[in-house]
Amino acid sequence: MHKSVQDIINMKKEKKKISVITSYDYSLASLCDKAGIDVLLVGDSAGMVMLGYENTLNVSMEQMCMFTEAVSRARKNSLLVSDLPFMSYQASIEDAINNSGRLIKAGADAVKLEGGSIMAETIRAIVDIGIPVMGHIGFQPQTTTLSQGYKVQGKTKDTAMKLIEDAKELEDAGVFSIALEMVSHEVAEIISQTVSVPIIGIGSGVGCDGQVLVIQDLLGMYEKIKPKFAKRYMNLSEDIIKSLEDYKNDVISGKFPAEEHWFSMEEEELKKLREQIGG
Ligand code: KIV
Numbered sequence: 001m002h003k004s005v006q007d008i009i010n011m012k013k014e015k016k017k018i019s020v021i022t023s024y025d026y027s028l029a030s031l032c033d034k035a036g037i038d039v040l041l042v043g044d045s046a047g048m049v050m051l052g053y054e055n056t057l058n059v060s061m062e063q064m065c066m067f068t069e070a071v072s073r074a075r076k077n078s079l080l081v082s083d084l085p086f087m088s089y090q091a092s093i094e095d096a097i098n099n100s101g102r103l104i105k106a107g108a109d110a111v112k113l114e115g116g117s118i119m120a121e122t123i124r125a126i127v128d129i130g131i132p133v134m135g136h137i138g139f140q141p142q143t144t145t146l147s148q149g150y151k152v153q154g155k156t157k158d159t160a161m162k163l164i165e166d167a168k169e170l171e172d173a174g175v176f177s178i179a180l181e182m183v184s185h186e187v188a189e190i191i192s193q194t195v196s197v198p199i200i201g202i203g204s205g206v207g208c209d210g211q212v213l214v215i216q217d218l219l220g221m222y223e224k225i226k227p228k229f230a231k232r233y234m235n236l237s238e239d240i241i242k243s244l245e246d247y248k249n250d251v252i253s254g255k256f257p258a259e260e261h262w263f264s265m266e267e268e269e270l271k272k273l274r275e276q277i278g279g
Contacts, residue, residue, distance in 0.1 A: 003038060003079040005110055005132040005176045011038070011209070012198040018210025020081075020200050021218065024050050024067040028215060029074035039200075040075055041212060042068045042082040042108065045141070048224070049216040056141045059085040061099055065106040072107025081134050082108035086142040089113050093125045100131045112179060114140040116166025120173040127174035135170035137163060138204065139182035152203075154187035164191055171195045179212060180204045182229070203229030 011018050020039040023029040024046045032040055046067050047059035068082045082103040089096035100111045110132035113119060123133050138153040154160045163183060170178055177198045180188055185205025192199040192208050201208030216222035217230035221237055250256035265273070 002075060002077050002109075005079065008039060008079055008198060009176055012196070018198055018200060020210055020212035022046075022049075022212070022214045023071045023074075024215075026070045026074045029071040032215070033075045033078050037078055038210070039079045039081055039212075040071055041112065042071050042080070043112075043214065044083040044085045045214050047085075049214060049222050055145055057086045059083075061085060061088050061102060064088075065102055068103055068106035068108050079110070080108050081110045081112050082106070084111050084113045089119075089122060090115075093122050096122045096126055097129060097131075100126045100133075104131055110134055110176065112136055114142050116162070117169040120169045123170060123173040123175060132176045133174065134200075135167075135173075135175040135178040136181065137166045137170065137178060137183075138180045138188075141181070150182075152182050152184060154183040160184070160187040160190075163187055164194060167191045167195050167199070171197050180208060203227060 008018060018038050019036075020041055021032050021037045022043040022045055023032050023040040024042060029040055042064065044056040044059045044064065046063065047053040047056045050067070051059070051063070053059070064082060064085050068080070072080055084096070084099055084103065088099040096113070103111050111126065112134040113123070114136040115122075116135075116137050119135070123135065126133050139151065144151065144153075154163045163180075164187070167178055167180075175197055177200055178191075178195070179200045179202065180191060181201075182203040183191075183201075183205075185207060188199065188201055188204035189207025192201075198209040200210040200212050202212045213230060214222070217227065218233050220232045220235040221240075223237060247256065
């Protein structure tokens with residue numbers, strides 16, 4: 001049985017740190033699940049790291065459902081949370097409920113959406129019909145980029161107070177957890193101590209209840225943007241390019257394929273074939 005939303009809530013109560021990683025495809029999701037990652041997040045960052053868009057705005061519901069289905073086929077133990085993409089929930093509560101339902105049918109256990117107090121009513125409506133919601137405040141890739149570009153949030157007393165109020169409102173609205181992106185670490189720690197639901201930080205310091213990273217950042221596979229907060233655990237791009245160069249050279253030199261990679265006919269059948277074609 002895979003982890004439940006309640007298991008994640010309990011981890012905060014038991015003072016256990018929560019590990020979250022983004023996942024978009026079957027192969028990598030299987031490895032994340034095997035590694036014991038608590039939550040797989042099908043983030044709309046898929047638009048950038050999987051589809052090559054400049055930002056997350058063009059990601060569609062169809063694409064999010066496809067990524068969610070692939071990850072859900074892979075996961076055995078982790079909780080699976082999927083992002084509601086830009087404009088799939090902002091225009092109406094009806095949109096938000098319908099699209100949350102689509103992600104759940106695609107295999108998600110919960111949905112995530114961006115926005116503070118302005119989203120409280122929408123969150124309440126989704127939670128009321130029984131779909132768990134993860135909030136997302138601080139830097140909000142779907143909209144903060146439009147107004148401010150990439151900017152650390154909560155650096156002044158007033159913006160910090162707004163973030164604390166937003167977190168409390170989301171908690172009241174019924175979220176089971178909140179992603180907190182690029183917020184000064186002091187404010188992130190205060191928020192984590194203020195609300196009862198787990199705060200999952202990204203670029204928000206060590207005081208959060210858990211951490212999330214984009215898997216391509218962690219593996220060193222995405223070169224376009226290298227955020228300061230994204231710790232690289234390996235440099236997979238280099239290894240992949242080196243392996244592909246080796247492969248190309250082996251093809252050119254005839255070193256690949258070797259005998260262990262091909263299939264043979266029975267000697268007798270080959271003889272008959274040669275006789276027939278006069279070889
Ligand atoms: O889409 C995403 O990857 C996210 C995380 C950065 C929290 O929302």
